[in-house]
Amino acid sequence: SFYGQHDPARMPAGAELMRKWEQWIRAGCLASEMECAALFIVSSVLGVRAGGVLSVCWNQERAKAGLSDPQCLDPARAIDTAIRAVCLLMKAEK
Known part of the structure; x- marks a missing residue:
């Protein structure tokens, strides 16, 4: 982080x-980002799997370079990605 x-x-x-x-x-x-770091440490200690989905809201490097940097605050795609990932994991474990 x-x-x-x-x-x-x-x-x-x-x-x-x-x-x-x-x-x-x-x-x-x-x-x-800093939130996933805690999840990964705790999951490692507990011996369980953990994952994270990052949703980019803005890109300060693009803005600094004068490039287009549209903000996206809608979490729908990140939520969909997380749900699909869990479904794939569940299917793989059957």
């Missing part, structure tokens, strides 16, 4: 956050 990603330049450790952000981009990072 990358804390402070929304406006790292105004954070007390802004320069360090910006360096880390650029490193993640160069490494091919596609998303920055």
